[in-house]
Amino acid sequence: MKPDDAVSYAQVAVLNGPAEPLHYRIPQLREPTARPGVRVLVPLGRREALGIVVDTTPTLPDPSLEKGLKDLAAVLDERPVLPEDLLRLCRWMATYYLHPLPAVLETALPPGLTAKPAIRYRLTDEGRRALLGSAAPSAGARALEEALAASGELGACELRDLPRGWKAHAHRLEEKGWIRKEFAWPSTQPTQKVIRIVQLVREPPPERLTRSRHLRGFVEVLLEAGGSCPLARIRARVPNVHYWVQKLTEEGFLRVQDREVLRESPLAQEMPPSAPASLTPEQDQVVRRVGEVLDSGGFHPLVLYGVTGSGKTEVYLALIERVLAAGRTALVLVPEIALSTQLEALFRSRFGSGLAVWHSGLSPGVRDDQWKKIVRGESPVVLGVRSAVFSPLPNLGLIVVDEEHDGSYKQEDRLRYHARDAAVMRARLVGVPVVLGSATPSLQSIHNWRLGRYELLRLEKRVEERPLPQVAVVDMRRHRGPFRVLSPELQEALRETLEQGYQAILFLNRRGFATFFLCRTCGYVLQCPHCAVSATYHQSSDRLQCHYCGWEAQIPGACPVCGKHALIPFGFGTERVEEEFKRSFPHVETVRIDRDAVSRPGQLVEHLNAFRSGKARVLIGTQMVAKGHDFPQVTLVGVINADTSLQVADFRSGETTVQLLLQVAGRAGRGDAPGRVLIQTYNPQHHAIQAAVHMDYLRFCEAELTSRQALQYPPFTRLARLLVTAPDPEAAKRVAGECAGTAEELKEAFAADDRPVALMGPAPAPIHKLKGRYRWNLYIKAWSHAHLQPFLEALMAWVAHRKLPRTVHVAVDRDPMSSL
Structure with a gap:
């Protein structure tokens, strides 16, 4: 193709290529579909690479770039996979987080859309006639023509075995229209779920139905299903189903067709059905205010500060219903999969198939189908974790970030972005409100409210006027030996709670059985050979494990330094808590939720369902159980060691500790019975512990912000x-x-x-x-x-x-x- 045939230019971010976008010519035949947001194949050196068009221009920024400029090889999408607002968000993230734009775009897309497609060449009818008298110019060209003439199409495996020279000849044949290049996406095609539907066109004559009870049963199944039914369902009820399907189809009584089925998330918790709750006066006031913001339009960040149990979720649902009624869409972010499973059940009961769910716990096939629903506009509500901020929702009207304070929104490798901040920026770019909800808003959000950048809305009362739980401190400095894990006060509280028929949560933000193994002779601590951290002992597997890289090993018989047989375990985690509890309460069913006990999302849902149904009376877990969950029968929360996060060398340790304690305390007393919380600590007078005891988060924020300002720490810098x-x-x-x-x-x-x-x-x-x-x-x-x-x-x-x-x-x- 001559350069004069190109009418415009594309800026392409090449995946796994240069950090900056490259310019390519858009040939005339590609121009209608080469739009920003579509995937393209482009020449890059001696290979073809996958890229995303990020911009198109009629001219080049520098005319000297025209020399050596190449054409787009192919446009792979009929419509953009990334809408304009997401492209702008990705550009901002690339700049702000100083990360290559192609890598940001790759993060924004499902894995199935970023794999390079397999190429196939298919012989056209014109080509089949033309090749009969063709004289190939080289051995590679001859081999290509012979293979095409023999099979009609060639895939990657066949092409790989052809002699050199076939590629240039294939390009010539494609320009002549003798062959057609096709692209097969290996990661998306196999994940498409298709079911075979059998449809009754007309009933066989009555006398024929009377003669054959199998035929009569076959037709009855179809009639019961309304005239059409999946073949698999018929197979379960009718013998020789394939014989009848083939015969009746040939006779014109049936029509058989394959239909694509979009798979849904299977990870919603089992929740009892309930009608939409009537809003409390506080909730109604919040919904009215946000409704005014929605009606006025434009970007407007709001912090929804609501105590635990105040009904923030019901506010979200009411706001989303309002957005949907206006013909727009809504995005809801949660920090962890554990929280999304509960909200998924609530949102599904309200929005049905209009809900799409997005997180890494879904299988690749389900994720592909959820993405299709979002792109097609079939799911106006998206609920997901961090990466859901990239959902390609059209006509976005509202963004909600639940538990906005949570550190899980920050990605700690590669593109180190914060999903809350990205959500705020996306709302700014689109021009819509964003609601940041939490019982313990981040100091950054509180600071933005004090500066007038954000608006603060409050829910200060629990629904149905339920009281906040009573919080008490257990000074662990007074306890030794067998009471290091469960103090006498906590054991007595557990006994009372269980005798009354209620449930309890035991919280410790540290997993495993023992924190480390120490040699009592030389003081050596067994460490991971790949990380500068001690190895944690897990009794269930009787092995040492590194929680950072996954390294595992058996416990050595002797100290590797001094050779003495003096290795003993120190510290404890959730596994040890579970053992200590069962020693005191051997007949009480428990479930443990941490990364060791629930290695897959399905297990997480099973454990949560077991606790919600009452099969388990006590839930033991890490921060996975600390926030968002609503268990009406829980009246006691025991914090095993409140000091773990205080010991971290980080200026945010106090903020993190208070947020964690208040969140887990909020799991108690959410039903008809009042709740209580026991906090075991070795630092009972620490200001973070005292803030949790008095459940006065805003007072803590004022004191902490004063300290941060004096020390010149964020959010002041x-x-x-x-x-x-x-x-x-x-x-x-x-x-x-x-x-x-x-x-x-x-x-x-x-x-x-x-x-x-x-x-x-x-x-x-x-x-x-x-x-x-x-x-x-x-x-x-x-x-x-x-x-x-x-x-x-x-x-x-x-x-x-x-x-x-x-x-x-x-x-x-x-x-x-x-x-x-």
């Missing part, structure tokens, strides 16, 4: 972490030092321009070795995004031009949630 990792400790240290040196030079230049920036480090990360890689942190702090963003861009530009060893990785973590 903007923070980023430069993470340098390498398998060689010296290489990691050296590159971290070089980055720090360049950062110091940039700091001086920015200071001269009245843009102050502070540097902290470089220093080894608290977990200095992780998955075989040594880690160094360099923190960069600035007063505003306007100062921090150009500083980071300049620093990463230096990194990009500095030829680092391939084994050394440098990543930016904007707004880090973890310092580990």
Whole structure:
């Protein structure tokens, strides 16, 4: 094709290619379908690569780019897989998080849409006639023509065996219209579920039905089903079904067709049916206010601060119904799969097949079908975890982020984005309201409310005027030996609760049986060989395990350092709590929910259903059970050790502790009976523990924000972490030092321009070795995004031009949630 035939140009983000988009010509025959958001195949070096069109222009930004410019090889979609607002969101995320745009786009798409398609060549009727007298120019060309003439089509396996020269000849044959290039997507085609439907066109004559009871039974099944029925259902009731289907189809009595079936999420909890609840005066006031915002249109962030049990979910449902009535769509984010299973049941009862669910616990086939429903506009409501922020909902009208404070919204590898912040930005780009709901809003959201950027709405009372639970502290400094796990006070409370016929939750945010094994002779602690952390002992498997990389090993018979047989376990996790409970209450059924006990989402749903139905009386778990769940029969919550999150070397540890304690405390007393909470701690006077005891979250926020402002920590400043990792400790240290040196030079230049920036480090990360890689942190702090963003861009530009060893990785973590 001549360059003059191209009428416009496409900017393409090439997946697994360069960090910046590349320009390609759009041939005239591709122009109608080459739009932003579609997938394309493009030439890249000696191969073809998959890419996403991010923009089209009639001219090039620089005419010199025309030289050597190549054409798009193929457009793979009739309509965009990423709508305009998602493309703009991905562009913002690439800039803000300093991550390559192609990698951001790949994160936004289901895996099935980012795999390179298999190519097939099919011989056309014109080609079949033309090849009879063709004289192929090379051995590869002859082999291609002979293979096509023999089979009519060639796939990847056959093409791989052809001699060199076939590719150029295939291109010539395609231009002549003698063959047609087709693309098969291996990861999406097999996941399509198709069922065979048998439809009754007209009934056989009565005398024929009278003669054959099998035929009569066959027709009766179809009539009972309304005239059409899946073949599998007929097969279960009628013998020799294939004989009757074939015979009656040939005679014109039946019609058989294959129909695609969209699979739904199978992970909803079993919830008792209930009619929509009447809104309380507080709920109604919130719904009215958000309704005013919806009617006025435009971007408007709102923080819904509602105590646990105040009915935030019912507010979400009422708002979504209002949005759907206006012909628009809604996106609801939750932090974890454990929470989505309960909301899925509630949302499904209200919205039926109009709900699409999105999270990694679904099988690839179900995820493909959920994506199809969203793209086709068949599901105006999407409920999902972090990655659901990329759902391609058309005509978006509302975004809800439930438990907006939760750290699970932050991805800690590759694209280190925060789904809450991405949701707020998407709402801004689309121009719609976003509701950030929580019983313990993040200090960032509280700060934005104080500055007037967000509007605060409150639900201060539980539904039906139920009281908040009574919270008491158990000072564990007074208990030793057998009471280290379950104090006498907690055991007595458990006994009373169970005798009254109610349920209890025991919470400890640490899994396993023993935290570590220590040698009493030399003090050595058994560690993971790939990470600088102690190995946790799991009694169920009688093995040591690393919770970071998955390494496992048997317990050595002797200390690997001194050789003495003096290894003993220390510390405890949920597995030990379960054992201690069963020792005191041997006849009480329990379920344990942590990553060890529920390795797949189906198990999680089974455990939650067992507890909700009353088959299990006590639920033992980590933070997976701490938030969002509504169990009306739970009247007691026991916090086994409230100090675990206080010991983390992070300026957010107090905030995280209070949020976790208040959230888990809120599981108690959500039914007719009042609730109580016992918090076991070695720091009873710590301000975070006291805030949980008095259940006064806003007072804690005021004190914590005052402290953060004095120390110049977020949300009063903007923070980023430069993470340098390498398998060689010296290489990691050296590159971290070089980055720090360049950062110091940039700091001086920015200071001269009245843009102050502070540097902290470089220093080894608290977990200095992780998955075989040594880690160094360099923190960069600035007063505003306007100062921090150009500083980071300049620093990463230096990194990009500095030829680092391939084994050394440098990543930016904007707004880090973890310092580990």
